[in-house]
Amino acid sequence: MCVTCFVLQVSAWGGYVFIINLIPLHVFVLLLMQRYSRRLYIAYSTFYIVGLVLSMQIPFVGFQPIRTSEHMAAAGVFALLQAYAFLQYLKDRLTRQEFQTLFFLGVSLAAGVVFLTVIYLTYTGYIAPWSGRFYSLWDTGYAKIHIPIIASVSEHQPTTWVSFFFDLHILVCTFPAGLWFCIKNINDERVFVALYAISAVYFAGVMVRLMLTLTPVVCMLSAIAFSSVFEHYLGDDLKRENPPAEDSSDEDDKRNQGNLYDKAGKVRKHVSEQDRPEEGLGPNIRSIVTMLMLMLLMMFAVHCTWVTSNAYSSPSVVLASYNHDGSRNILDDFREAYYWLRQNTDEHARVMSWWDYGYQIAGMANRTTLVDNNTWNNSHIALVGKAMSSNESAAYEIMKSLDVDYVLIIFGGVIGYSGDDINKFLWMVRIAEGEHPKDIRESDYFTPQGEFRVDKAGSPTLLNCLMYKMSYYRFGEMQLDFRTPPGFDRTRNAEIGNKDIRLKHLEEAFTSEHWLVRIYRVKKQENRQTLDHKLRNIAAKQKYTSKKTAKRKRGHIKNKLALKKGKKLNKKSV
Structure with a gap:
């Protein structure tokens, strides 16, 4: 069953690497705790061999399980377990002193051989080194410096406390209690749960997307915490409903009620004292705690229903906003723009946009894009970022070399949409700077005080780049509110610094109803x-x-x- 679940996860998500490292860690800790058993040996050996063979049958995975560093921990623990099992086999055939010496030398030799073999194969190139995503899990600043395209993804940002409470609600508080109950009565299975919980908490704090790995163990341990509380406060009531059978001593006491002393020589209590119920806050406290636990569970259910319906059930293509009276507005700008592209452009037209919208343009507009969510060539994405970050003339030369017909951008200054391309612009600059450091420098887009501003105090390089011009073209003539001047950006809460924008090599082809999607046509050379x-x-x-x-x-x-x-x-x- 475990092997089947593992193979299904391998075929569905690259996050299976977490499992293939967590299970060997569990086995290694059990060996350190001297909890080795024949059952452990059979279970892990079967899991590793069968899981390895089946996972290699998936075309996308191929030979990665034997040629990447992320899988070497599982192989090392497998070799170590074989050596440990062999030493246990020799235990009954050697004296205690001989076994201790052989055990120390054997385990050390096996660990050293495995470690040196992995280093040698990595040095010779047979085993691929650790990937940038792995390094970014341990060093949160690694990706921003070395691989900015990984750090630019919103799902790879560190998780805030708001996200924890938004997704987990009261389970954030009950989860540590369940972990304590689990460690208090430790066994082989609970060692795995504890390791899973501790590692998942760390990785979920590093990346937002890894909340997926934390949620199952949080639900499990929170259930243990609630169950323990209910068992403690409702156990006495259950015992009263099913009282234990009276023994012979109690019957003798009832027959000899006239005696002042019982068989143990203690003063016998009066019958009224024996049958009198307990007084005080005992039953009240049990009722209060039980009601509080039930209220917390009810609030958790209501919160989960609301989060699922409002945050995780809406398509990203259709946006919803709410008026002051509670009515809802549907913003259909994305679908409107993609439909326009599909109906009004040549079927062989090439569209340049940031890679976030590549899949949507290809799927809904049926047009070719330069980069999308599956682009592995970092230099190609950097070239698009360089075009967006350069002035119009330099960007036009890049677009000519890429044979671009249209340019699509997302602009949220009219409706206050924070996920637009201006807010993503610095990542375009950083990615472009990594490949073209002579032409693009991030410091050029900041003010002398180190601020990123779109108003008059903004950097001249920013105010004249292609992304700024395409976003704010004709926006300086628009007055959104009588309380704000023309050209006021609601997302950045600032009046733009360059209102008289003129385009030489581009022309506006389409702007959606709420100015969320803007498409420009690249002019051909006269x-x-x-x-x-x-x-x-x-x-x-x-x-x-x-x-x-x-x-x-x-x-x-x-x-x-x-x-x-x-x-x-x-x-x-x-």
């Missing part, structure tokens, strides 16, 4: 069009002239033959 037209005319003339000359030559030949035979001349050939 001299190139004239040259092409002249070449076509020259070719046509040469073709016509050559045909006419050949016809005349054939006519002259026919006339010469006619003169020899005494026939009339052909007037058309003269």
Whole structure:
């Protein structure tokens, strides 16, 4: 069952690497805790061998389980477990002193051989080194410096406390209690749960997307915490409903009620004292705690229903906003723009946009994009970022080399949409700077005080770059509110610094209803069009002239033959 679940996860998500490292960690900790058993040996050996073979049958994975560093921990623990099992086999055939010496040398030798083998294979290139995503899990600043495209994804940002409470609600508080109950009564299975919980908490704090790995163990341990509380406060009531059978000593006491002393020699309690119920806050406290637990669970259920319906059930293409009276507005700008692209552009047109919208353009507009969510070539994405970060003339040369017909951007200054391209712009600059450090420098887009501003105090490089011009073209003429001046950006809460924007090499082709999606057409070179037209005319003339000359030559030949035979001349050939 475990192998089946593992193979299904391998085929669905690259996060299976977390599982293939967590299970070996569990086995290694059990060995350190001296909890080795034959059951553990059989279970892990079967899991590793069968899971390895089946996972390699998936085309996308291939030989990664034996050729990447992320999988070497599982292989190392497998080899270590074989050596440990062999030493346990020799335990009954050696003396205690001989076994201790052999055990220490054998385990050390096995660990050293595995470690040196992995280093050698990595150095020779047979095993791929750790990937940038792995390094970014341990060093949160690694991706921003070395691989900015990884850090630019919102799902790879560190998780805030708001996200924890938004997704987990009261389970944030009950989860540590469940972990304590689990560690208090530790066994082999609970060692795995504890390791899973601790590692998942760390990784979920590093990346937002890894909340997916934390949620299952949080639900499990919170259930243990609630169950323990209910068992403690409701256990006495259950025992009262099912009282234990009376023994013979109690029957003897009832027969000899007149005696002042019982068989143990203690003063016998009066019957009224024995049957009298407990007084005080005991039952009240149990009722209060039980009601509080039930209220927390009810609030958790209501919160989960609200989060699922409002945050996780809406498509990203359709946005919703709410008015002051509670009514809802549907913003359909994305679908409107993609439909326009599909209906009004050539089927072979190329669209340049940031990679976030590549899949949507390809799927909904059926047009070719330069980069999308599956682009592995970092230099290609950097070239698009360089075009967006450069001035219009330099960007036009890049677009000509890429044969771009249209440029699509997302602009949220009208409606206050914070996920637009201006807010993502610095990541475009950083990615472009990584590949083109001589042409693009991040510091050029900040003010001398180190601020990123779109108003008059903004950097001249920013105010003249292609992304700024496409976003704010004609926006300086728009007054959104009588309380704000024309050209006021609601997302950045600032009046733009460059209102008189003129485009030389681009022309506006489409702007959606709420200005959320803007599409520009790349102008063709005039001299190139004239040259092409002249070449076509020259070719046509040469073709016509050559045909006419050949016809005349054939006519002259026919006339010469006619003169020899005494026939009339052909007037058309003269």
